[in-house]
Amino acid sequence: MTQTHSAARSAAQKSAGAVAHLRPAFHIRPPRGYLNDPNGPIEVGDDVHLYFQSRPTLDMHVPVEWGHATSTDYVRWTLHRPAMAPQPGGPDSDGCWSGNTVLDDGRVRAFYSGNVEGHPYQSVLTAVSDDGGMTFGPARQVVPDPEQAIMFRDPFVWRENGSWWLAVGAGYADRGASIALYRSADLEHWTYDGPLAELPRGIAAGEDTGAAWECPQVLTIDGRRIAVVASWSPESGPAEVLSFDVDVPVAPQRVDHGTNFYAASALRDSRFGPLLFGWLTEGRDRPGWTDGWAGVLSLPRVVHLGPDGSLRSTPVPTVDTLREGPGSPANGASTGPRCEIVVPEASGQVVIHFSDQERVVVELAGDTLTIDRTEASLDQHAHGGRMQVTDAFDPTSNGPAARIFLDGSVLEVFTSAGRVLSTRVYPTAAPAWRIEAPAHAHYWPLTT
Structure with a gap:
């Protein structure tokens, strides 16, 4: 963690839970x-x-x-x-x-x-x-x-x-x-x-x-x-x-x-x-x-x-029916709290920038997919850390290397070899958020 990020985190001292953009919409959850x-x-x-x-x-x-x-x-x-x-x-x-x-x-x-x-x-x-x-x-x-x-x-x-x-x-x-x-x-x-x-x-x-x-x-x-x-x-x-x-x-x-x-x-x-x-x-x-x-x-x-x-x-x-529109290049896209990002090939990095100081990184390299949420939140109560899986990709599957689903505080990533990684992120910054991704990645906003 950088000194700037640590200082900002300390200065934030507020809960991410009180903001509406963290509430999942297409994942099941009662209202309270x-x-x-x-x-x-x-x-x-x-x-x-x-x-x-x-x-x-x-x-x-x-x-x-x-x-x-x-x-x-x-x-x-x-x-x-x-x-x-x-x-x-x-x-x-x-x-x-x-x-x-x-x-x-x-x-x-x-x-x-x-x-x-x-x-x-x-x-x-x-x-x-x-x-x-x-x-x-x-x-x-x-x-x-x-x-x-x-x-x-x-x-x-x-x-x-x-x-x-x-x-x-x-x-x-x-x-x-x-x-x-x-x-x-x-x-x-x-x-x-x-x-x-x-x-x-x-x-x-x-x-x-x-x-x-x-x-x-x-x-x-x-x-x-x-x-x-x-x-x-x-x-x-x-x-x-x-x-x-x-x-x-x-x-x-x-x-x-x-x-x-x-x-x-x-x-x-x-x-x-x-x-x-x-x-x-x-x-x-x-x-x-x-x-x-x-x-x-x-x-x-x-x-x-x-x-x-x-x-x-x-x-x-049927999760595909949540997509709005025909899709667009993911790199540089501005997104709300619900989206799908598809990475066809097993290389590159997807970064969702919640703010200048908050981001989550999904990296595809070799046979490995890694999610890094070390800097995903300034909220002192949010968990961080990295998670990783090997044998993540199967080029014979006829599917994309990775499908990334974001729904408020929920992040689920599915790979072409059938691996899945589920985690939670709690950015304090409200959308719009910015996506940085390989040129071949695609993006859809999702709606219920």
Whole structure:
């Protein structure tokens, strides 16, 4: 950091949170309150339903509800009243936590974790919607709490080979991180089938594999069963989202190479194929949450397997419909808080200049993409730093080397090899912002 930048940062001493240009518009977020994990994406007819943990305020003592949004195209969302709220005195009286949904004889059925303060575990619950997924009825527990575990929560249910399967995130002191697996013929009666996968805590591909796994999701891609988990430990909490094939020795690999992606939620079968959503964490310290909202969900991502078996991502195709106009050269363009920048070739640097003293840099060089947000904000509460991924580009993909999506404080970058980096930026300077980019890069303003 330069001395000038440091001095300006010190002089700013103000929160970036209070300015409207930081509010995401085409990423899902309630108008106020706290949002975290996405839950239960499901297609019901032509509509997509997506649920998410939310609180109407930033008070973390308020129990979590299941917020609710619907869409017909996966990019323009309508927010509704919460679909599920804690039942006083019930098995979720202190929060309706993570899970998923399935269609059962035309009804939407949710499976989720019910939180009751003072209980050692979040119980695995189910609740049924009789109005197409808009609201859910009372909950009941479907599998017993474990006798001994570090953690046990976040069910994920799917149908395969004539049976219903239920995976629950878990961790054990003597066995490490685990996915507990159950089987059912009717979604009512469940039998324990053993661990779907387990791994003692360690380091794999440079990542902490965790003492336990939260938010397990199970996808079938190219005939392979792929688990997506959130690495977690009691002493340090959330780490990274990892994926691995459950039918070979577990070898976790990172799903998102940015700084702010967690708690992925999967839709196994969508009109575009298997999809993932994620929670984009704040990337700013709590004192900076001054405008009444925190948390946002990622763009939906179509996922596939790379040559190394890792999970790769592309933005849902309908995101193209957010583009305004035919596009123009990116270099020298003036932009508002929402835009897409496309870099066809894997070389050069894209710099978004928020002001003379604030900028974020996306660099493409060799096989590597780097995001540098060291000087992205004068706000003392905003996080900085660099993030990087190798094996980033695939010239045979028929796609551009990088697609850069900016939506207020959200930055998501997708590469031609299916790598993705998600992060948050908090410039104190309001738009218009200036783009510096290679001559071959293109630019579109985005609108909802």
